[in-house]
Amino acid sequence: MDIVIENMTKTYGRQKAVDNISLQVKTGEILGFLGPNGAGKTTTMKAITSFLIPDSGKIFIGNISVNDNPQEAKKNIGYLPENNPLYEDMPVIDYLQFCARIEGIAKDKINDKVREVIQTCGISREKHKKISELSKGYKQRVGLAQALIHDPEVLILDEPTTGLDPNQIIEIRELIKKIGKEKTVILSSHILAEVEATCDRIVIIKKGKIVADGTVEELRSQAQGNETLKVTIEDGGLDEIFKALQLLNTVELVDFVDKSTQTFQVKSKPGQSSRRDVFNLCVEKGWTLTQLTFIETRLEDIFYELTLDN
Amino acid sequence: MKEIWTITRRELQAYFDSLMAYILLILFLGFSGFFTWIYGSDIFFVKQANLQVFFSIAYWTLFFFIPALTMRLLSEENRSGTIELLLTKPISEWQVIVAKFLAALLLIVAALALTTPYYITVSSLGNIDNGAVFSGYLALILVSGMYIAIGLFTSSITNNQIVAYLLALSIGIFFQIIFQMLSSNLTGIAGGVTDYLSINSHFESMTRGVIDSRDLIYFLSVIVLGLVFSESMLMKKRSV
Numbered sequence: 001m002d003i004v005i006e007n008m009t010k011t012y013g014r015q016k017a018v019d020n021i022s023l024q025v026k027t028g029e030i031l032g033f034l035g036p037n038g039a040g041k042t043t044t045m046k047a048i049t050s051f052l053i054p055d056s057g058k059i060f061i062g063n064i065s066v067n068d069n070p071q072e073a074k075k076n077i078g079y080l081p082e083n084n085p086l087y088e089d090m091p092v093i094d095y096l097q098f099c100a101r102i103e104g105i106a107k108d109k110i111n112d113k114v115r116e117v118i119q120t121c122g123i124s125r126e127k128h129k130k131i132s133e134l135s136k137g138y139k140q141r142v143g144l145a146q147a148l149i150h151d152p153e154v155l156i157l158d159e160p161t162t163g164l165d166p167n168q169i170i171e172i173r174e175l176i177k178k179i180g181k182e183k184t185v186i187l188s189s190h191i192l193a194e195v196e197a198t199c200d201r202i203v204i205i206k207k208g209k210i211v212a213d214g215t216v217e218e219l220r221s222q223a224q225g226n227e228t229l230k231v232t233i234e235d236g237g238l239d240e241i242f243k244a245l246q247l248l249n250t251v252e253l254v255d256f257v258d259k260s261t262q263t264f265q266v267k268s269k270p271g272q273s274s275r276r277d278v279f280n281l282c283v284e285k286g287w288t289l290t291q292l293t294f295i296e297t298r299l300e301d302i303f304y305e306l307t308l309d310n
Numbered sequence: 311m312k313e314i315w316t317i318t319r320r321e322l323q324a325y326f327d328s329l330m331a332y333i334l335l336i337l338f339l340g341f342s343g344f345f346t347w348i349y350g351s352d353i354f355f356v357k358q359a360n361l362q363v364f365f366s367i368a369y370w371t372l373f374f375f376i377p378a379l380t381m382r383l384l385s386e387e388n389r390s391g392t393i394e395l396l397l398t399k400p401i402s403e404w405q406v407i408v409a410k411f412l413a414a415l416l417l418i419v420a421a422l423a424l425t426t427p428y429y430i431t432v433s434s435l436g437n438i439d440n441g442a443v444f445s446g447y448l449a450l451i452l453v454s455g456m457y458i459a460i461g462l463f464t465s466s467i468t469n470n471q472i473v474a475y476l477l478a479l480s481i482g483i484f485f486q487i488i489f490q491m492l493s494s495n496l497t498g499i500a501g502g503v504t505d506y507l508s509i510n511s512h513f514e515s516m517t518r519g520v521i522d523s524r525d526l527i528y529f530l531s532v533i534v535l536g537l538v539f540s541e542s543m544l545m546k547k548r549s550v
Binding site for chain 2: 053102
């Protein structure tokens with residue numbers, strides 16, 4: 001089921017939390033929702049789950065309008081809210097059975113379903129414990145299990161890996177990837193590496209507006225523009241090398257990275273590559289090229305560039 | 311309906327798991343039993359085979375106990391954020407409210423059911439008016455429903471249980487005492503209105519065995535009003 005958001009706006013008092021956002025997520029797609037704190041990620045997710053009513057705009061889950069038919073839309077959504085609220089006084093298994101019943105799963109299938117999600121989320125050993133006794137990582141899994149219990153077409157996960165240890169993060173990521181193959185998933189996160197590892201597509205929002213939308217590669221090539229190289233050349237004078245590099249036809253800008261090791265940062269002219277020229281220069285002058293690395297723009301840099309004020 | 315019952319069951323479970331239910335049952339039976347049979351103007355003092363004494367004791371006991379029962383119902387969900395979880399499941403606000411109302415009411419009905427030995431004892435002592443007993447119990451259930459609805463509403467506007475308790479008690483005190491005091495001092499329309507708003511006049515006549523539709527309408531309308539207000543508080547959170 002696709003998720004379609006059309007011109008959604010939501011204001012808190014005078015502040016626009018979400019400003020005229022339009023977005024479409026297709027079935028089988030895992031969408032990473034990025035943005036600084038207060039950018040409107042959670043607000044958007046809450047609106048999709050119909051918990052918040054937007055001031056204007058429409059949201060559809062498949063063909064069902066969230067505004068007009070929230071009860072029907074909610075049946076297709078599995079939601080893991082921010083901070084993962086749970087009924088802490090209940091044992092895991094009772095809680096999941098409660099969720100299954102509320103979702104309207106047939107009585108004779110409830111136990112099977114509960115067993116299934118317990119298996120998927122790896123909480124078999126904890127199932128009889130009270131939720132309040134669980135560690136944060138296991139609580140998070142219970143939260144995920146609760147979202148998966150009715151086998152929803154759409155999964156909305158608000159920061160699913162906060163508070164998990166590195167091993168758990170990897171496990172949860174794998175789980176999301178596995179689930180994401182057949183479902184539509186939106187997940188928000190502060191951890192860029194996580195979004196990069198799990199998501200097919202990334203949407204970056206800032207102050208309630210979408211500032212970037214595309215695959216990691218697309219965002220990279222958009223943000224990057226010029227090729228940047230890190231070059232270390234030995235057996236020549238520092239200034240001599242610097243000048244020679246600057247004179248290359250394909251080079252736009254040269255900068256020192258480390259004078260002691262004679263390392264330079266070389267920025268090529270738009271659409272051109274200076275890798276060959278740098279190599280040929282070294283051959284010609286008899287210098288030794290000990291490093292030639294292609295500097296990839298990291299997602300962090302893209303994020304930083306796009307979400308920085310001014 | 312199935313969803314309502316699912317939530318009601320969970321709430322009842324929570325009452326028993328947190329010992330709240332046991333504490334309420336023990337305290338209610340202890341208080342009402344003590345004052346009905348042992349102390350003050352008790353049943354033996356009245357020398358009539360009726361449950362009037364018990365009804366008026368229970369009337370006051372419930373006034374203090376019910377807010378303690380309802381204070382948690384929505385404020386805790388607001389505080390911990392589980393309300394978001396609940397409302398993003400395919401159920402409506404109204405179903406949540408009704409389910410929680412029913413859970414508290416069922417617990418009160420259970421507490422009242424445990425007082426049937428009182429009835430059995432009194433009926434063996436003399437000629438008891440079964441109609442008055444029935445309408446008295448009905449009145450207690452209606453009063454309870456009214457206080458539960460008020461408590462549910464105060465619980466919906468805060469995420470602090472103590473605030474919810476005290477607010478419920480202070481709204482309750484109007485119906486329990488203040489309107490009655492006003493009505494005895496006021497005349498004309500104001501007197502009539504405050505008299506109608508006071509629980510006492512409705513409750514008294516019901517414990518004597520008179521079931522008047524005006525009394526029923528009074529109780530039911532306060533209950534419905536409380537539930538509707540609670541629902542709109544939940545709705546309001548979503549469009550803030």
